[in-house]
Amino acid sequence: MKTALTIAGSDSCGGAGIQADIKTMTMNGVYAMSAITALTAQNTTGVRAISEVTPEFLEQQLDAVFEDIFPDAVKIGMVASTQLIEVIADRLKKYNARNIVADPVMVATSGSALIKTDAVQALTERIFPLAALVTPNIPEAQVLSGLDIKDRNDMQKAAETIASRYGCAVLLKGGHSVSDASDLLCSDKGFEWFEGRRIDNPNTHGTGCTLSSAIASDLAKGFDLSESVQRAKEYISGALAAQLDLGQGSGPMAHSFDLRSRFSEEKC
Numbered sequence: 001m002k003t004a005l006t007i008a009g010s011d012s013c014g015g016a017g018i019q020a021d022i023k024t025m026t027m028n029g030v031y032a033m034s035a036i037t038a039l040t041a042q043n044t045t046g047v048r049a050i051s052e053v054t055p056e057f058l059e060q061q062l063d064a065v066f067e068d069i070f071p072d073a074v075k076i077g078m079v080a081s082t083q084l085i086e087v088i089a090d091r092l093k094k095y096n097a098r099n100i101v102a103d104p105v106m107v108a109t110s111g112s113a114l115i116k117t118d119a120v121q122a123l124t125e126r127i128f129p130l131a132a133l134v135t136p137n138i139p140e141a142q143v144l145s146g147l148d149i150k151d152r153n154d155m156q157k158a159a160e161t162i163a164s165r166y167g168c169a170v171l172l173k174g175g176h177s178v179s180d181a182s183d184l185l186c187s188d189k190g191f192e193w194f195e196g197r198r199i200d201n202p203n204t205h206g207t208g209c210t211l212s213s214a215i216a217s218d219l220a221k222g223f224d225l226s227e228s229v230q231r232a233k234e235y236i237s238g239a240l241a242a243q244l245d246l247g248q249g250s251g252p253m254a255h256s257f258d259l260r261s262r263f264s265e266e267k268c
Helices: 017-027 055-066 082-094 117-130 138-145 152-166 207-220 225-241
Strands: 003-011 031-043 046-052 073-076 100-102 170-172 183-187 190-194
Touching (some): 017 207, 117 152, 138 152
Antiparallel strands (some): 031 046, 183 190
16 A cells, blocks of 8 residues: 655644545545644634644654655645754655655635745745645745736746746646636646636635645555646545535535545545
8 A cells, every 4th residue: 555644734623734634645545644743723714823843853753654654655734934844854855755745835725824934935945846746826826936826827927937946846726716726737848737617615624735635645656747636636626516514613614525536435
């Protein structure tokens, strides 16, 4: 069975972060492992508190995983501080980690900031060059590229800028665009669009975590980058289309994954 490691923050309501990553990896047929960067007190409406782990403890988690069950892919999510980013970069280089997918989590779906300003530079300089793929959404891509994004042409310019600046392939997610939910892959093979229709579903908490974890899962299983993105796109679209509603509370509820999806029957 193939394996995948998620390095991210814990989401107490279970819709994003480590919890969404583990659910997604499991549903996509790989053995999921985790290294937690922070505890959060949050739900689908906002983040109430964040408690980071120490750099020393994160290092111990990563060593424990890599020395025992070497991951076939690594997904990196929420990392809030420069010190933690430095630890992750050092350990990934030490163990020659492969199939790294970096999701530059800067702002939660609810609008809460999840990374310190000085950590953005460390993320781009230390983590991005190690990554097989970086998966920013449009607001994150605007920060990373320094460009305004209003249409598909702008998406291409921003993705190309990020890819050339940091030496990595980029999947620019179009979910924040006005017209559709199409994503753009910029790699050494050029541009490739993954078309998607906008699904009327308020339950979008954790969609970015789910998509990047699904991509990492497929990379772990040996699919190439383009096919991994396509399969992950189908997976997240299916989860959104299922309209999972947990039925309690006043806020939008997390979808995480769709138990009825065809992926639940896929062999490892």
